[in-house]
Amino acid sequence: MTCREVYGFLDDFLEGTLDPATFESFEAHLGRCSSCKTYLTTYRATVAAARASELADAPSFDEVPHDMVEAILAARVDAFNQQRSE
Amino acid sequence: MVAVADPAQDAALLQALRSGQDEAFERLVRIHSGRMLSVCRRILRNDEEAKDAVQEAFVSAFRGLKNFEGTSQLGTWLHRIAVNASLMRLRSRKRRPEESIDDFQPTFKDDGHARIEPRDWSPSAEQLVQSRETRDFVRGCIDQLPDAYRVVLLLRDIEEHDTAEAAEILGVTDGVVKVRLHRARHALRRLLADRFGERAL
Numbered sequence: 636m637t638c639r640e641v642y643g644f645l646d647d648f649l650e651g652t653l654d655p656a657t658f659e660s661f662e663a664h665l666g667r668c669s670s671c672k673t674y675l676t677t678y679r680a681t682v683a684a685a686r687a688s689e690l691a692d693a694p695s696f697d698e699v700p701h702d703m704v705e706a707i708l709a710a711r712v713d714a715f716n717q718q719r720s721e
Numbered sequence: 722m723v724a725v726a727d728p729a730q731d732a733a734l735l736q737a738l739r740s741g742q743d744e745a746f747e748r749l750v751r752i753h754s755g756r757m758l759s760v761c762r763r764i765l766r767n768d769e770e771a772k773d774a775v776q777e778a779f780v781s782a783f784r785g786l787k788n789f790e791g792t793s794q795l796g797t798w799l800h801r802i803a804v805n806a807s808l809m810r811l812r813s814r815k816r817r818p819e820e821s822i823d824d825f826q827p828t829f830k831d832d833g834h835a836r837i838e839p840r841d842w843s844p845s846a847e848q849l850v851q852s853r854e855t856r857d858f859v860r861g862c863i864d865q866l867p868d869a870y871r872v873v874l875l876l877r878d879i880e881e882h883d884t885a886e887a888a889e890i891l892g893v894t895d896g897v898v899k900v901r902l903h904r905a906r907h908a909l910r911r912l913l914a915d916r917f918g919e920r921a922l
Contacts, residue, residue, distance in 0.1 A: 637833025646903050673839040674827075680843035681910040682878050687850045688859035689763060689879045699755045703772045707750050707779045714780050715741075 636660040641671045645678055731795045738786060750779060753796055757803035763875055764807040766864065771807070778806040804876070804890055811868060819867040825908035842917035849917070862912040870905040877902050 641664050647653045648661055665672045737745030754775055761771035761778075782789075782802050789798060828836045849855040863871060876887040877898070888898045 637829075638835040639829040639833040642827055642829075642835065642907075643903075646899065646906070670835055670838055673841045674835065674837075676841050676843050677839055677846075677914060678906060678910055680846045681906060681913055684846050684850050684859050684913060685863060685874065685878055685909060688856035689863070689875070691850075691856055692853065693759045693762070699751065699758065700772065703758070703775060704747075704750055704754065706772070707754065707776050708747060710776050710780050711746055711783050714783050 636664045638664075638668060638671050641665070641668070642674070645675060648675075649679065649682075728794070732791070735789070735791060735795065746783070749795070749799075753799045754779070756796070757799060760800060760875075760880060761803055761807045763879065764804065764872060765810060770810055774806040774810055775803060777809075778803040781806065800880075801890060804880075808872065808891070811872070820865070822866060822870060822904060822908040825911040826904060827907055827911075839914070840918065842914060846913065846917050858916060859913065862909055862916075865912060866905055866908060870901050870908070873898055873901040874905040874909065878906075 641661060644653060644657065644661055648658070653661060665675065734745055734749060738749060757775045757778060758771055761774040762768065765771050765774060778799065782799055785802075789795075830836060850859065863874065866874065872891070873887060876882045876890065877884070882890065884895050884898050884902075888895045891898065
């Protein structure tokens with residue numbers, strides 16, 4: 636397996652969906668290619684950094700803006716009335 | 722994928738909703754709107770638009786309640802409607818010119834060897850991401866991805882939809898989701914690597 640092929644299989648590897656034969660070649664390549672091994676580590680770190688960054692600063696689910704809730708409830712009354720008149 | 726799920730609670734709430742109880746609808750909104758707002762914000766990156774999308778989602782949910790089969794959880798169903806409402810808004814936006822991410826894809830020599838010699842910056846990334854400044858930077862990098870790629874990355878890696886779910890939400894094939902996720906992750910890796918100290922050869 637070449638580096639190019641390894642790069643192509645990264646997602647399936649992380650997902651655990653490689654078939655056994657491919658998995659074996661993939662692992663064998665990583666065992667002898669430190670460059671691909673490092674690439675995999677940083678590829679994984681990329682997903683982790685994305686998750687940490689998107690999730691850490693998201694407002695708590697409990698802090699629902701009051702004005703939004705009011706607007707939704709009002710919109711629902713409108714939709715209900717509209718539905719009845721249809 | 723969606724937290725707080727109690728089938729018995731869902732069933733009771735659903736019945737109350739179908740019999741048109743105002744209070745049930747309000748409870749539905751209070752339980753689920755926070756999570757819906759968070760995914761809408763993530764896709765739209767704009768607070769006001771995200772609130773509007775949540776409102777639109779609840780109106781569609783209200784209209785579609787009679788078609789809700791109860792095979793999925795209420796939370797999952799609402800989450801999906803919120804994602805769709807955000808995507809509709811995204812599509813109707815005036816397109817900003819998007820940079821191609823071709824240049825951020827890995828390249829190979831003729832013999833299939835990678836052209837870069839990556840350095841392992843994962844420990845520093847793990848540490849740096851503790852700071853808000855770095856997290857802002859990472860989100861900024863995600864925002865550099867064209868919408869088609871950014872949305873797939875968000876659905877798959879952040880919202881934790883599987884390939885088939887993401888494909889269904891976006892109305893594309895599984896293969897398209899896979900290719901976009903792959904390219905999005907490579908591009909993001911490259912953008913982060915520049916910051917975390919890797920030099921391309």
